[in-house]
Amino acid sequence: MAFVPGQPVTAVVQRIEIQKLQQGEHLILGFSIGGGIDQDPGQNPFSEDKTDKGIYVTRITPGGPADVAGLMMGDKIMQVNGWDMTMVTHDQARKTLTKKKEDVVRLLVTRKSLEDAVKHSKGCYPRK
Amino acid sequence: MQSPTVMEAGEEVLQVLGVCETVEEIKDVIVTTTEEDSNTNSPPVASSGPGTKPSQDDNWGETTTAVTGTSEHSLSQEDIVRITKDLEDSVGLDCRRYFTLTLAVILGLLVFLTPLAFLVLPHLLWPERLQSCGTACEGLFISVAFKLLILLLAVWALFFRPPRAGLPRVFVFRALLAVLVLLFVISYWLFYGVRILDSQDENYQGIVQYAVSLVDALLFIHYLAIVLLELRQLQPCFSVCVTRSTDGETRHYNLGQLSIQRAALAILEHYYCDFSVHNPALLSASKSRAAKHLAGLKVYNVDGEFPAAPAEGPGNNAAAGLAHSQSRAMIAAAARRRDSSHNELYYEEAEHERRVRKRRARLVVAVEEAFTHIKRMQEEEQKKAPGDVMDPREAAQAIFPSMARALQKYLRTTKQQHCHSMESIQQHLAFCITNNMTPKAFLESYLTPGPTLQYSRDHWLARQWTLISEASVTSGLKDGTVFLLKCVDFSLVVTSKKIPYIQMSEEYIDPKSHKFVLRLQSETSV
Secondary structure, X not given: OOOOOOOOOOOOEEEEEEEOEEEOOXXXXXXXXXXXXXXXXXXXOOOOOOOOOOEEEEEEOOOOHHHXXXXXXXXXXXXXXXXXXXXXXXXHHHHHHOOOOOOEEEEEEEOXXXXXXXXXXXXXXXXX | OOOOOOOOOHHHHHHHHHOOOOHHHHHHHHHHHHHHHOOOOOOOOOOOOOOOOHHHOOOHHHHOOOOOOOXXXXXXXXXXXXXXXXXXXXXXXXXXXXXXHHHHHHHHHHHHHHXXXXXXHHHHHOOOOOOOOOHHHHHHHHHHHHHHXXXXXXXXXXXXXXXXXXXOXXXXXXXXXXXXXXXXXXXXXXXXXXXXXXXXXXXXXHHHXXXXXXXXXXXXXHHXXXXXXXXXXXXXXXXXXXXXXXXXXXXXXXXXXXXXXXXXXXXXXXXXXHXXXXXXXXXXXXXXXXXXXXXXXXXXXXXXXXXXXXXXXXXXXXXXXXHHHHHHHHHHHHHHOOOOHHXXXXXXXXXXXXXXXXXXXXXXXXXXXXHOOOOOOOHHHHHHOOOOOOXXXXXXXXXXXXXXXHHHHHHHHOOOOOOOOHHHHHHXXXXXXXXXXXXXXXXXXXXXXXXXXXXXXXXXXXXXXEEEEOOOOOOEOOOOOEXXXXXXXXXXXXXXXXXXXXXOOOOOOOHHHOOOOOXXXXXXXX
C-alpha cells in the first residue's frame, strides 16, 4: 500500500455500498475513521507502511450499516462516491462521508487480504 | 598524653609504640607484621634495608626472595645516585647562570647610561660653544627622564625575574634580542661619535632630540621583546599528550608556539601539579608476573653448541638463527601451555580491592571517633578550665594514637607508607584541627594519591630532568614532535599534535520561528 510520489497508485479494491441509517436527526454509517494528511501516520495501528496518510477504518459498530455491508476494521478507504480519499485531511474525509444529501455511500476499500487472494488465484506465490 | 586504646597481642604493642619513631624503624616493624598477615600480595619488603635488625624475626633469612627492585632499599640507593649527580652538575649550571646574569647586567647598564652620556658629554667636552638650552629643550629633559624610568621598570618586570629552571640550550629569542639591542646601541654610538663628537655640534637641542629618539626606540624594542617572549606563546596551537612510562597516566595540555625546551619546562610544571605521585611499590605486581612468564619456560640446547652468545654482527648467522628458533619455540610452547595467570590476577585484584575497602572503612570510623574527642574551646570556657588547654600540636598528639594503627594498616595495604612519615601525619592533623576541617577532609590526602607537590621535598625524587629529543631542542614544536623527559625513576613521553584550523559558519534563527503543532491522531465516528 505504499506509494511512490508521482506514480499512479494501484491497489486491489473491494466495492462496498453502505446504506446510511437514520438515528435521530443524523445519518450514521456505523464505523470510525482515522488518518489523514494532517494526522500523524506513525500512530496508525492498521497501516503496513507507517508513512501512509490514508483514511483507515478504526472501529466498526457491530450490527451497524457498515458491518452489514461487509466493511472490516483496518480497511483503507480509497474512494467515497468517486471522491478520492488517499490525499485528504481528516476533516475532509469526515465531511465527504457524512453529506446530508446522500443516503448511500459507495466505498472502494483495500486490505492486505485482498491482494493476497488475487495473488493466490493467479497461481504465483509472493516472491521473497 | 593518653595511652593507646587498643592493645591486643605483644607484637601489636611493639607496632603501636614504634609509630612515633623514625621512618627507618617503621620499615623494620613492617617486616615483622607482614609475616603475620601472610600477605602474599605485597612486594618482598622483607628484602634488606639499611639498618635491619635480624633479631626481630628469626625467619627473615629464609623468607626473602629475589629482589624485585621495588623495595624501600632501591629507593635509598637511588637517593644516593641522585645526590652525587646533583653535586656534579650544580657547579656547571651555576657558572652558566652567573655568566648570563653578568652579560645581562652589562648590557642593561650600557643601555641606560647611553642616553645620559649623550646628554652629558657635550657639556663636558665643549661647554663654551654649546647653545643654551631653551624651553623646548628643557621640556625634552623631562620626557627623557620619565621614559627612562618607564624603561627601567619595564625591563625589571620582564627580565629580572628569578629563573625557574636551567635549560640545556640558550633561549634563542632572548639572545637575538640582546644582539639586536647591542647592535642598535652601537650604531647610535657610531653616529654620535662621528657626527657630533668629531664635529663638536653646537645645536644642543638637536642632541637632546637625538637622545630622546634613542630612548623611544629602546621602548619599542622592549615592546618587541614582550611580543616575542610572552605574547606569542599564549595562543594555544598544539595539544600535547604526556604519558608516564611506568604506569601510563596520561594528561593533555594546550601549548602555544614554543621551542621544545620551553614546552618541556611548561609540561614539567604541569606535571608536578597534576600527575599523582610516582609510587614504585605499585608496579611490583606486574613485574612479578612478567618474571613468572620468563621463568616459565627454559630452552636447553642438547646439541652441544653454546646459544648464550648473543648474535653480534651480520656474520654470526648460525647463532642468530639459533636464537630465532629458540624464541619461536618458546612462543609456540607458551601459546600451547594452559596459562592460568589471568585467573590468579583476577582473584588477586578482587581480594585486594576487598581488603582495601575493609581497611578504609575501619580507618574512616577510627578517624571520625578520634575527632570527637576534642573540640574547639569557646571564650567563656577559657576562664573556667585553664588546666586542660592544649594548642593544636598537643591536641593532634593527643588524638593521634587512637587512629594511628588503622591509618598505618591502610597505608600499608595501598602501598603508600613510604610517602607519609609520622611527623608529617601529625603535622597534617594539627593543621586540620586548627582550620576546623572535618575528618573526611583530613583523610582526603591519604585516601587518594595526590600530586607530587603535596608530598615533602624528598619525595619529589627528581629535580634533574633530561630532555631526549631527535629534533634540536631550540627548534619549535611541530605536529608529531615526540620527545622524552627522563628522570631517575621513570620518563615522560610527550607527543604533540597541531590543533586543527576550525572553520565556523553562522546560522541565524529568528526567535519567532519556534512554532509547534500537536501530533494529531483523532478518530471520528461517521
